[in-house]
Amino acid sequence: DTAVSQTPKYLVTQMGNDKSIKCEQNLGHDTMYWYKQDSKKFLKIMFSYNNKELIINETVPNRFSPKSPDKAHLNLHINSLELGDSAVYFCASSQGGTKDEQFFGPGTRLTVL
Amino acid sequence: GQNIDQPTEMTATEGAIVQINCTYQTSGFNGLFWYQQHAGEAPTFLSYNVLDGLEEKGRFSSFLSRSKGYSYLLLKELQMKDSASYLCAVRDRTGGFKTIFGAGTRLFVKA
Numbered sequence: 001d002t003a004v005s006q007t008p009k010y011l012v013t014q015m016g017n018d019k020s021i022k023c024e025q026n027l028g029h030d031t032m033y034w035y036k037q038d039s040k041k042f043l044k045i046m047f048s049y050n051n052k053e054l055i056i057n058e059t060v061p062n063r064f065s066p067k068s069p070d071k072a073h074l075n076l077h078i079n080s081l082e083l084g085d086s087a088v089y090f091c092a093s094s095q096g097g098t099k100d101e102q103f104f105g106p107g108t109r110l111t112v113l
Numbered sequence: 114g115q116n117i118d119q120p121t122e123m124t125a126t127e128g129a130i131v132q133i134n135c136t137y138q139t140s141g142f143n144g145l146f147w148y149q150q151h152a153g154e155a156p157t158f159l160s161y162n163v164l165d166g167l168e169e170k171g172r173f174s175s176f177l178s179r180s181k182g183y184s185y186l187l188l189k190e191l192q193m194k195d196s197a198s199y200l201c202a203v204r205d206r207t208g209g210f211k212t213i214f215g216a217g218t219r220l221f222v223k224a
Contacts, residue, residue, distance in 0.1 A: 035214075041198060043156065043214040056209045090155060098163065100204070101146065102212065104155035 004105040012111045020077045021108045023091030032074040033092040117215035124221045133186045135201030146202040147186045196222045
């Protein structure tokens with residue numbers, strides 16, 4: 001059974017389009033995250049939700065809007081896509097507590113042409 | 114602010130031991146993680162240190178010195194499948210307990 005899943009795995013689109021990436025976790029975790037990993041492999045936190053509530057919102061353009069309909073799902077909608085948005089986007093989840101290790105989804109490779 | 118430094122690349126031989134160092138600066142240290150990431154795949158959790166000392170888990174060990182802002186990941190009996198990026202990450206309690214990742218160290222294991 002897949003623990004953290006993301007769709008789609010690949011997304012190729014034109015500049016200016018709007019797209020969404022979906023994430024689901026079946027681990028029963030309370031916290032979910034979106035990360036962006038650019039071509040230099042830096043994994044950077046974008047957003048974090050705990051029980052459907054936004055708790056971390058890094059300096060991300062407001063073209064990016066996360067939505068958490070329930071604690072098992074965290075979707076990412078991106079408006080007016082730009083070339084610089086091309087990256088791999090990872091969703092992750094964690095239970096909290098002392099260790100709070102994160103479990104990552106397989107990633108969505110977004111290419112903006 | 115936060116800052117994490119680790120070497121960009123390392124090469125080691127199959128069967129050998131390799132140590133990957135990580136130094137960090139953070140105002141609200143709340144734990145240090147090591148993740149492994151194979152090319153084209155998601156990061157997977159390897160280890161966690163919050164107190165000083167060595168944590169051993171099979172062929173992998175991780176060490177932490179909070180006073181020095183320093184950690185290392187030790188990989189023993191290297192195998193070809195250990196070729197991957199190793200990401201050092203620090204959890205910071207300021208700003209909502211966020212985890213900051215280093216750029217990663219690409220390890221190449223040669224025969």
